[in-house]
Amino acid sequence: xxxxxKAAAASEPLRGGPRRRxxxxxxxxxxxxxxxxxxxxxxxxxxxxxxxxxxxRAPWRAMPEQLTGTAxxxxxxxxxxxxxxxxxxSLVLGVPLAWLLARVxxxxxxxxxxLVTLPLVLPPVVGGVALLMALGRNGVVGKxxxxxxxxxxxxxxxxxxxxxxxVAMPFLVISVEGTLRAADPRYEEAATTLxxxxxxxxxxxxxxxxxxxxxxxxxxxxxxxxxxxxxxxxFAGNFPGRTQTMPLAVYLALQSDPEAAIxxxxxxxxxxxxxxAGLRDRWMATG
Amino acid sequence: xxPTARRSQRALRTAGLGAAALLALSACxxxxxxxxxxxxxxxxxxxxxxxxxxxxxxxxQESFTTLGKQFEQAHPGTKVTFSFGGSDSLAASITGxxxxxxxxxxxxxxxxxxxxxxxxxxxxxxxxxxxxxIATLPGNPDKVGSLKDLTDKSxxxxxxxxxxxxxAAAQKALxxxxxxxxxxxxxxxxxSALTKVELKEADAAVVYKTDVxxxxxxxxxxxxxxxxxxxxxxxxxxxxxxxxxxxxxxxIALVRSAExxxxxxxxxxxxP
Numbered sequence: 001x002x003x004x005x006k007a008a009a010a011s012e013p014l015r016g017g018p019r020r021r022x023x024x025x026x027x028x029x030x031x032x033x034x035x036x037x038x039x040x041x042x043x044x045x046x047x048x049x050x051x052x053x054x055x056x057r058a059p060w061r062a063m064p065e066q067l068t069g070t071a072x073x074x075x076x077x078x079x080x081x082x083x084x085x086x087x088x089x090s091l092v093l094g095v096p097l098a099w100l101l102a103r104v105x106x107x108x109x110x111x112x113x114x115l116v117t118l119p120l121v122l123p124p125v126v127g128g129v130a131l132l133m134a135l136g137r138n139g140v141v142g143k144x145x146x147x148x149x150x151x152x153x154x155x156x157x158x159x160x161x162x163x164x165x166x167v168a169m170p171f172l173v174i175s176v177e178g179t180l181r182a183a184d185p186r187y188e189e190a191a192t193t194l195x196x197x198x199x200x201x202x203x204x205x206x207x208x209x210x211x212x213x214x215x216x217x218x219x220x221x222x223x224x225x226x227x228x229x230x231x232x233x234x235f236a237g238n239f240p241g242r243t244q245t246m247p248l249a250v251y252l253a254l255q256s257d258p259e260a261a262i263x264x265x266x267x268x269x270x271x272x273x274x275x276x277a278g279l280r281d282r283w284m285a286t287g
Numbered sequence: 288x289x290p291t292a293r294r295s296q297r298a299l300r301t302a303g304l305g306a307a308a309l310l311a312l313s314a315c316x317x318x319x320x321x322x323x324x325x326x327x328x329x330x331x332x333x334x335x336x337x338x339x340x341x342x343x344x345x346x347x348q349e350s351f352t353t354l355g356k357q358f359e360q361a362h363p364g365t366k367v368t369f370s371f372g373g374s375d376s377l378a379a380s381i382t383g384x385x386x387x388x389x390x391x392x393x394x395x396x397x398x399x400x401x402x403x404x405x406x407x408x409x410x411x412x413x414x415x416x417x418x419x420x421i422a423t424l425p426g427n428p429d430k431v432g433s434l435k436d437l438t439d440k441s442x443x444x445x446x447x448x449x450x451x452x453x454x455a456a457a458q459k460a461l462x463x464x465x466x467x468x469x470x471x472x473x474x475x476x477x478x479s480a481l482t483k484v485e486l487k488e489a490d491a492a493v494v495y496k497t498d499v500x501x502x503x504x505x506x507x508x509x510x511x512x513x514x515x516x517x518x519x520x521x522x523x524x525x526x527x528x529x530x531x532x533x534x535x536x537x538x539i540a541l542v543r544s545a546e547x548x549x550x551x552x553x554x555x556x557x558x559p
Contacts, residue, residue, distance in 0.1 A: 154488045237473075238474065243472065252450055255373065
């Protein structure tokens with residue numbers, strides 16, 4: 001998956017002025033080159049067959065029974081709340097960060113960009129351990145949070161949000177930064193020439209301009225947070241109703257009852273497909 | 288920059304991201320269980336060879352790593368690779384077709400998942416037993432002396448999830464002594480429960496004696512009498528479809544030998 005690609009697609013109408021119609025290549029429809037078509041079709045199959053298999057093998061008859069437990073809805077609710085909160089955190093911190101990376105020249109900018117996108121390649125479990133080292137009760141920063149404010153994050157719902165935001169925010173930053181770079185800075189420059197402060201120009205000109213990119217990034221971040229497992233279980237632990245999100249419930253159900261795990265996964269899948277489809281119509285209808 | 292240049296730059300960046308995503312994916316794909324199917328078995332000559340892949344419970348990590356090294360030294364040309372993890376996940380991967388030759392689990396219940404699915408070759412044998420112990424912070428600052436002390440609300444206690452053997456055993460011990468304990472977390476395996484105490488995020492955890500032993504002075508062990516009610520048997524078995532049956536059998540024999548038992552008891556296991 002490529003966040004940049006999506007962001008760029010989302011920002012397409014911004015650059016071209018009037019919306020660009022898809023250009024017909026001289027060959028027309030007949031000329032889809034095989035070297036592109038074959039891998040593309042294999043790619044589609046590769047990504048969808050496992051999901052189809054999940055549907056085929058799902059214990060449909062036992063489904064109502066599997067899903068009536070309160071534990072399922074508790075986990076789902078917690079997942080939705082935490083993923084949304086993590087997305088909010090990512091927006092509040094990530095959009096300004098993306099703006100800084102895209103618009104301000106400062107020494108070490110490349111390094112900062114590399115560092116903030118590092119959680120993308122870090123195995124989430126390692127991310128969880130790193131969070132414990134930093135924000136744990138005995139962590140570098142967490143020690144002071146505990147001593148001064150009595151706040152300890154591990155094993156709390158807030159800890160889940162922190163873990164999810166840590167993993168999801170880079171998606172938003174990359175996506176928004178890509179959109180910002182593609183957006184024409186002359187609009188902002190014009191605004192500042194006309195007397196707006198740089199912050200006003202950001203708020204009144206840039207932000208509306210990059211809104212589709214921000215939305216696309218937020219959706220990506222939300223989806224990533226919803227499925228987050230490794231950092232969450234490492235940093236926030238696993239306790240039903242407090243830190244047990246759907247992916248954790250699925251993993252633990254898999255230990256004893258694979259059918260229950262499949263049932264839970266389908267619920268998560270259905271909810272995320274519904275949300276993403278709903279948002280797609282509103283925010284990402286760029287074709 | 289010309290539009291084409293910009294586009295190709297974007298394409299490049301996209302490709303880079305794709306590569307990063309792939310990297311992350313491959314990092315996810317379970318801990319190094321090197322496939323053993325490289326070379327056919329040449330044991331006809333009586334000499335052992337090939338790679339044996341052993342799936343073993345997380346609590347066996349230290350002792351089995353030692354035994355694996357001993358085995359490789361005793362039989363040059365062989366290689367023993369391990370995949371350590373929660374017994375249930377290992378059982379699930381074996382029934383799901385993971386390429387393993389030997390399975391050593393932390394409970395008969397998880398072994399049964401594999402035997403029921405017809406994955407075992409022969410009958411599993413018990414090679415060790417493990418007892419629970421409380422792991423506390425070094426020096427035991429909270430003065431934990433018994434299982435009952437853990438029910439203190441001000442203590443942050445972690446247990447293994449009830450689905451994994453150490454959690455089931457802890458639950459058994461708690462039930463036997465009619466204690467109700469609300470932990471801050473049900474961890475997915477015994478090592479992550481212990482890690483929470485090692486990192487001082489939790490005040491205590493109920494883990495195996497062997498884990499406390501392996502953690503050295505990073506935690507302090509407290510024995511409790513109720514643990515006698517919940518001793519775990521560790522069964523080991525050869526798996527079906529192995530390409531190096533002789534080598535795998537030889538490894539199981541080493542585990543069960545006097546030499547192997549010495550390593551296991553040295554790590555805190557009880558004799559079967």
